Amino acid sequence: MKTDGGQALIKSLEREGVEVMFGLPGGAILPVYDPIIDSKIRHILVRHEQGAGHMAEGYAQATGKPGVAMVTSGPAATNIVTPLCDAYLDSIPMVVITGQVPTAAIGTDAFQECDTTGITASITKHNFLVTEAQDIPRVIREAFHIATTGRPGPVLVDIPKDIVDPTNPRSSLEWEDEVEIDLPGYKVDTSVDEDAIKKAVDLIQQAEKPILYIGGGVLKSRAAEALLELAELTQIHVVTTLMARGAFPDSHELCLGMPGMHGNFTAVTAMQESDLLITLGARFDDRVTGKLDEFAVTAKIIHVDIDPAELGKVRRPDIPIQGDCRVAIETMVKVLRESNSEATDRSAWKSRISGWQERFPLVYESSNPGQALKPQFVIEKLRDATPGDTIVASGVGQHQMWASQYWTFDHPYTWINSGGLGTMGFSIPAAIGAKVGHPEKMVWAVDGDGCFQMTAQELVTARVENIPIKVALLNNSYLGMVRQWQDMFYDERHSEVFLSKEIPDYKGWAESMGCFALRVDDPDEVEEAIAQANEIEDRPVVIDFRTAAEEKVYPMVAAGTGNSDVIVPPSQENEIR
Amino acid sequence: MSSASAEHRNHVLVVTVENKSGVLARVASLFARRAFNIRSLAVAPTEDDNLSRITIVVDGESAPIEQVVNQLDKLINVVDIRDLQPGHAVERELMLVTVAVEPEHRDDIVEQLDRAGGKVMSVGTDSMMLSLVGDPDHIDAFEDLLRPFGILEIQRTGRVALANLDETIE
Missing domain, CATH: 3.30.70.1150 (ACT-like. Chain A, domain 2)
Structure with a gap:
């Protein structure tokens, strides 16, 4: 069947099962937007291309399906660079289609031309510049295959205008019902070496102080159930990194919560004192390890990762296991069930852990009626007033850490954030993408006032496209995390961190974007405001919570220091470690 | 490169890649991005029109060689990598x-x-x-x-x- 490149592109997306895409048209991509009118794919028109990228990421994180974004050439392509890099660092499956100037104009500095594949080569898992219409169906198949298999990641497909423009003979192609990938250099091996697993199990059984160190790879491999079985079978405590919150239920007795720079004391210290870190889909990020040569110095390392380049990149493992986390965990469970070996007595270790938990819980000082809200208090009230499977999407900064610390994540895929890149402004578009993927679930964006001002315009998208997310704005008038560092490490000298007390008027701004909006100044008003917000289903909601600016995120491992030097809140300074 | 001690730190990687435009740039950009040092690099087509071969001499001091190989292997257009041992090539x-x-x-x-x-x-x-x-x-x-x-x-x-x-x- 004869067709043109634009039709073929949309048909190819349909063939990949794409139900929704996020985008914004422009000159070079125009011919592809015409067939969208007749497609069953839902297109969500964003207000800024960065929003399209983060929406696709939020959609992908919430559903496990690849997120799709489509934008035009030049400035649109550069506007989506941040989400591509974000998705690359957090291993999020995403396919981004960009328009490009006609093939004959490439390299001439044509209007809205940029070297999109050159710019994005190091922040995508792979990218393509398609120069023949006939290649479009195969490249789209390859893009989805690469994005979703192995270690997931973003793939960009750059499409020159002439090969999709039906008035140009270069756009003509023969549509085939079948298309095969041709990727001789791309191999995905999800199997695991069972002998290595047996050695790992031996180490596990001998360990006196083992910890299951869980990263985002466990969520990517849909291994949360398998992990629960492994943890309960071995009775080993679990830490879940910022990318893995929800991979293991926070309310489970074996869960120690989040490790790292703002992890809770027990999670940080248990890793630090451990003699065996069973590392599953985690990558020894500097925010987790602190000063590397002081990190968990006595621990042996079992490291499972689908990406062989992670094994030994930061910390040399005693047992490296390349493969899929779920396959590895299930094989560990099988080997454990078949073996007669008994685990070492760990009662002393368990009592140390429970001692830390008793002496060093997450704490903050409550505020009195009439005083500014404590951000932790707002998160707790939000947590208590929402269904257990509520999806929380956060921005980047103090509010992100408090949300991760004080929420109780008992379900996988309910926590969405920008972990690796730390992209301010992530939460609102990511929440929109998550809500599009799961319209039946409640979706709360937890945002800061600095972040909100970067991507708030997507609330217009949310209202117009009928995507009723809710935004809890923890508004302390400051770039809070930067202020915290200036307080702690720059003698309280505040440089360019104060935003403004009253400008903008967030309530008025939100209302002008079609949202229902409230402002809350007093602790006594918090519950009522959340209850009101939870009732509203026909439009986005924004609550401007006025929070205490001097509040700090504790515990904290200062940058460049070791995890044994974790700074605890003032009320715990005299506790015995 | 001239002294014997420098020579033994160097690794010779023979990297077979798809013969497509932009592939050399991807390889070069990976080395820059990951702070791996290239001593020398030679590229040419092979007996198979679809493939090119890149011979890269890598400074083994700049990064562990298996990390260089593993990162190179993640490039979709890289089909095969051989780390040639001194005296075996x-x-x-x-x-x-x-x-x-x-x-x-x-x-x-x-x-x-x-x-x-x-x-x-x-x-x-x-x-x-x-x-x-x-x-x-x-x-x-x-x-x-x-x-x-x-x-x-x-x-x-x-x-x-x-x-x-x-x-x-x-």
Whole structure:
């Protein structure tokens, strides 16, 4: 069947099962937007291309399906660079289609031309510049295959205008019902070496102080159930990194919560004192390890990762296991069930852990009626007033850490954030993408006032496209995390961190974007405001919570220091470690 | 590159890639992005039109070699990587060099060149252009020998390498 490149592109997306895409048209991509009118794919028109990228990421994180974004050439392509890099660092499956100037104009500095594949080569898992219409169906198949298999990641497909423009003979192609990938250099091996697993199990059984160190790879491999079985079978405590919150239920007795720079004391210290870190889909990020040569110095390392380049990149493992986390965990469970070996007595270790938990819980000082809200208090009230499977999407900064610390994540895929890149402004578009993927679930964006001002315009998208997310704005008038560092490490000298007390008027701004909006100044008003917000289903909601600016995120491992030097809140300074 | 201690830190990677535009840029950009140092790099098509072969000499001090290999292997267009062990591969490099030579020293240079297995490519009034193919140590030695005469211009290709036949059979 004869067709043109634009039709073929949309048909190819349909063939990949794409139900929704996020985008914004422009000159070079125009011919592809015409067939969208007749497609069953839902297109969500964003207000800024960065929003399209983060929406696709939020959609992908919430559903496990690849997120799709489509934008035009030049400035649109550069506007989506941040989400591509974000998705690359957090291993999020995403396919981004960009328009490009006609093939004959490439390299001439044509209007809205940029070297999109050159710019994005190091922040995508792979990218393509398609120069023949006939290649479009195969490249789209390859893009989805690469994005979703192995270690997931973003793939960009750059499409020159002439090969999709039906008035140009270069756009003509023969549509085939079948298309095969041709990727001789791309191999995905999800199997695991069972002998290595047996050695790992031996180490596990001998360990006196083992910890299951869980990263985002466990969520990517849909291994949360398998992990629960492994943890309960071995009775080993679990830490879940910022990318893995929800991979293991926070309310489970074996869960120690989040490790790292703002992890809770027990999670940080248990890793630090451990003699065996069973590392599953985690990558020894500097925010987790602190000063590397002081990190968990006595621990042996079992490291499972689908990406062989992670094994030994930061910390040399005693047992490296390349493969899929779920396959590895299930094989560990099988080997454990078949073996007669008994685990070492760990009662002393368990009592140390429970001692830390008793002496060093997450704490903050409550505020009195009439005083500014404590951000932790707002998160707790939000947590208590929402269904257990509520999806929380956060921005980047103090509010992100408090949300991760004080929420109780008992379900996988309910926590969405920008972990690796730390992209301010992530939460609102990511929440929109998550809500599009799961319209039946409640979706709360937890945002800061600095972040909100970067991507708030997507609330217009949310209202117009009928995507009723809710935004809890923890508004302390400051770039809070930067202020915290200036307080702690720059003698309280505040440089360019104060935003403004009253400008903008967030309530008025939100209302002008079609949202229902409230402002809350007093602790006594918090519950009522959340209850009101939870009732509203026909439009986005924004609550401007006025929070205490001097509040700090504790515990904290200062940058460049070791995890044994974790700074605890003032009320715990005299506790015995 | 000339001293023996530097030589043993270097690894020779023979990387087979898809013969597509932009692939060399991806490889080069990966080395820059990950702070791996390239000592030399040579690219050319292979017996298969769809594939090119890149011979990269990597400074093994700049990163563990398995990390370099694993990161390279993540590039979708990279089809195969061989880390050639010293003494288990044939390595060759080509040098073109123009040296200043007074007429009375010409015979001396030509004699040295003959002994090294090189050729005279062009002769000027007070200079000569020579070519020499050999393993990199051999080229280094000859370059040192020419230096007292005055090297006016030099171009080396960087090495190309193939595994010894007994290694290829594996």
